[in-house]
Amino acid sequence: MAEKSAARGYLQKADKKAQSSGGWFTSSSTKYEEAGDLYQQAANAFKLEKLFKEAGDAFAREAECRELCKEENEAANAWWNASKAYKRGFPDLAIQALTQTIVHLTRSGRFRQAADREKEIGQIYLQESNDLRKACESYVRAGEWYAQEDATATANACFKDAADLHADLGEYPQAISRYEQVADHSLGSALTKYSVKEYWLRAGLCALAMNDTVTAKRNMQKYSNQDVTFSSTREAKFVNALVEAFENGDQDAFTAAVYEFDQVTKLDNWKTSILLKIKKEIGEELRLT
Incomplete structure (x- = not known):
């Protein structure tokens, strides 16, 4: 229970910090940076407790704080951490978090990393929900991003996976x-x-x-x-x-x-x-x- 209490304690401190009005000497940016750090600590504590939904939620709250501070890289990383927690039983939330990760990565021109995350989305669609159509779309999108980053071999692997899925869907010309x-x-x-x-x-x-x-x-x-x-x-x-x-x-x-x-x-x-x-x-x- 002690570890669980620690996680809840960090979460309460983070909520309080995020909702505070600050003071004369505290900027809103500083407030959200500190809240983001606390949400991250809460998330890691929840992971120790194997409370992955709660961990993902806390990482998502951290990501929102990073966004308010205009910290693109930190926000992308927080959303990715959220997706990894959500993968443990909450595939739909994992996809949502990865989609947010990609928004930040593409905005900052990090298309190779965006392709990695899009490929992850394809794998979740395929393995967790057996949604061949959406998996195929993700593999094609990832392949296109890999290709424009000159990662030809990785792009080809994605396009080949997409081709297999087109065939599974009966879309033989494609x-x-x-x-x-x-x-x-x-x-x-x-x-x-x-x-x-x-x-x-x-x-x-x-x-x-x-x-x-x-x-x-x-x-x-x-x-x-x-x-x-x-x-x-x-x-x-x-x-x-x-x-x-x-x-x-x-x-x-x-x-x-x-x-x-x-x-x-x-x-x-x-x-x-x-x-x-x-x-x-x-x-x-x-x-x-």
Whole structure:
């Protein structure tokens, strides 16, 4: 109880300081600086008690005091601390706090840090509320900020995550566009060129998920023109085998191609899911004919 009393004590002092009229020799700025320090102490004491909602609330009150003092960096940090406390069971409040953090970071031109926080928002939407749409939007926004700060690899990772989510949402043209964007950025570097075949594979699967073998074949040819080594890769041969099986309405050939690829390169959950959708479409086509 002693630690809890300490937290409540700091909170009461902070409230009293923030609400005080000050004096002849105390500016309002000084008053809010001192109140902000007390709210921060209260928040840390609440964290010791594992009272994370109360800790987040206290950090938020600190942030408001920092804002009244025009302390952009301190306010951004306080909102971020609030979000970290809120993450322990209060995802909606964590997103609100991160959004406030981003306001201050972008206002002061700290777009790399803003991208980090926006990516956190995307992760919360995905992991806590399974809101694929909002998660996708956050990953795209974070990727754009990383890109303008020349953090190309981190930007590409965000755009790739956004592409996966577009596909999960059934937005295959947007997914293909994002995969191709990441592949184009990766082609120019010896360090990232090896990953291009993976992005093109995913783009090829998205075209098949659209029941569009014409686009799938045209894109595979386009990718081979961009990188002459691509046509000889397992990924390209895999997509081409799937296209042939799809056009022939041959589920057995489709299954065999998937099995053969999986024996060497284990399929992840995303690929497994989209391949099941494509195989189902072959079945639908067979029933229609």
